[in-house]
Amino acid sequence: MKYVLSFNLNGLPVDTLVKATDTLLDVLREKLNVVSAKRGCDNGDCGACTVLVNGEPVRACLTIGLTVAGKNVQTVEGLQQDGKLHPLQQAFHEHYAAQCGFCTPGMLMSAKALLDKNPKPTREQIVEGISGNLCRCGAYVEIVEAIQAVAAGKYKE
Ligand code: FES
Numbered sequence: 001m002k003y004v005l006s007f008n009l010n011g012l013p014v015d016t017l018v019k020a021t022d023t024l025l026d027v028l029r030e031k032l033n034v035v036s037a038k039r040g041c042d043n044g045d046c047g048a049c050t051v052l053v054n055g056e057p058v059r060a061c062l063t064i065g066l067t068v069a070g071k072n073v074q075t076v077e078g079l080q081q082d083g084k085l086h087p088l089q090q091a092f093h094e095h096y097a098a099q100c101g102f103c104t105p106g107m108l109m110s111a112k113a114l115l116d117k118n119p120k121p122t123r124e125q126i127v128e129g130i131s132g133n134l135c136r137c138g139a140y141v142e143i144v145e146a147i148q149a150v151a152a153g154k155y156k157e
């Protein structure tokens, strides 16, 4: 049996048919072709699938799709505005914070959630903010530096 799931995705309303067992990651990647959220472990361990639901970072692989009905979901596809990269995207690019790039979408969304709540985090708060996101390339130093640069106001929207 399938159900209609309606929610806002990156500011636009979407409707799709889902099974009760479909995760938000299934819905995004397989129903809506929104593929920035990555399927790393599919088990809640790596953070590669992190998206924002009503501004809170969640693991899309652990979130039942039907639970986002009526909510606002944000993915990396919604970060750029009018073709201009979001400051975090620009900073990641310039600080070489994306190596293979697999963790990058989840890192960006965790960083966005952090800076939205705390625009001037300490280094320790940044490390804590991305602590649920694993980077198999070990680019943590560059990732933290990129987020620090945005927090320092070096990149503007
Ligand atoms: S794919 Fe969701 S936490 Fe790894």
Ligand code: FES
Pocket: 097, 098, 099, 100, 101, 102, 103, 104, 134, 135, 136, 137, 138, 139
């Ligand atoms: S840049 Fe490769 S996993 Fe992080």
